[in-house]
Amino acid sequence: MPAKKNRDKGDKSAAIADPPPAASEPEGPPPPEPRPPVRVLYCGVCTFPVEYCEFGSSLTRCKEWLHEHDLEAYSKYYSDEALQAKIGTLSLEAQSKLEQETAKKEAKAEAKADAALKKKLASQVTIKRIERNKRKHVTSIHGLEAFDIDLKKAAKQFASKFATGASVTKNPQGLEEIVVQGDVSDEVFEMIEGEVGILKGIPADNVEIVEEKKKKGGD
Ligand SMILES: [Zn+2]
Numbered sequence: 005m006p007a008k009k010n011r012d013k014g015d016k017s018a019a020i021a022d023p024p025p026a027a028s029e030p031e032g033p034p035p036p037e038p039r040p041p042v043r044v045l046y047c048g049v050c051t052f053p054v055e056y057c058e059f060g061s062s063l064t065r066c067k068e069w070l071h072e073h074d075l076e077a078y079s080k081y082y083s084d085e086a087l088q089a090k091i092g093t094l095s096l097e098a099q100s101k102l103e104q105e106t107a108k109k110e111a112k113a114e115a116k117a118d119a120a121l122k123k124k125l126a127s128q129v130t131i132k133r134i135e136r137n138k139r140k141h142v143t144s145i146h147g148l149e150a151f152d153i154d155l156k157k158a159a160k161q162f163a164s165k166f167a168t169g170a171s172v173t174k175n176p177q178g179l180e181e182i183v184v185q186g187d188v189s190d191e192v193f194e195m196i197e198g199e200v201g202i203l204k205g206i207p208a209d210n211v212e213i214v215e216e217k218k219k220k221g222g223d
Contacts (some may be wrong), residue, residue, distance in 0.1 A: 045077055055081060061113040063106065124150060129196065129206055133189040134216040141187035146179065151206045155180055161201045162192065189213050 044053050049069045050060035054077055057066035070078045080086060091099055127150035134142050148158055155172045159182045163170035170184040184192070190213070195201075197208045 045074060048073060057081075058106075061109050062117075064110050064114065065117070125207070125210065127151065127210060129211045131189045131192050131211065131213045132216055133187055133213065135218045137218065143184045143187060143189045143192060144175070144181050145184070145192055146175065146181040148182070148203075148206070149180065153202055153204075153206075155182055157202050158182055159184075161203070162188070165195070165200075166191070 046052070047054045047057050047060075047066050047069060049066045050057055050062050052060060054066070054070055054074075057063055057070070060066065067078070067082055070081070091102075094102065127147055129145065129147040129151070132144045132146070134144060136142060145158075145162075149155055159170040159172050162168075162182065162184045166184060166186060166188050168185045168188075170182060172180055173183050175181050193208075193211055193213055196203050196206050196211050199205070
């Protein structure tokens with residue numbers, strides 16, 4: 005029968021056309037269709053996805069952050085048109101209530117941020133040159149943590165910069181400080197002033213160098 009013959013032929017050519025599956029490919033369902041990845045942008049201030057910033061208490065700072073990091077997303081959420089579109093659906097009463105609540109929340113958050121900043125600005129970094137004996141000094145640096153600087157990372161930075169030992173230790177008052185071998189106090193001051201590496205955000209006015217001389221007769 006011609007029909008049967010045709011089918012056989014078709015089957016055969018299909019078998020030839022289909023290459024055997026590659027040996028490395030595992031059996032199982034085919035991989036899902038590639039889809040553009042869903043891009044979630046997390047806020048660098050409140051850590052929520054940026055569309056939820058308004059529910060946090062740092063909207064002003066969130067907005068500043070977004071404006072700096074993703075202008076496109078910023079205009080999507082905060083441009084005049086976006087705000088108009090959103091507010092336009094609310095009654096006047098609801099609008100003013102929303103504005104009041106937002107203002108209240110923000111005032112509170114700003115006061116908190118203000119207090120944190122004041123505390124920071126009142127914090128002192130002390131670089132102490134400590135004389136161990138006539139020739140040997142160590143340098144202790146205290147107070148960096150008040151400026152959100154990771155002490156371990158800072159110690160590492162000092163160690164590699166000065167090719168010397170540096171560690172985080174507790175001082176007699178029980179507070180953590182960095183102790184660097186050798187007298188590097190002026191250099192440390194310059195590094196802080198120049199915001200080298202992770203030493204960022206410390207006003208030079210908040211840094212002082214003090215001397216701790218060995219007591220006379222203590223030799
Ligand atoms: Zn946010």
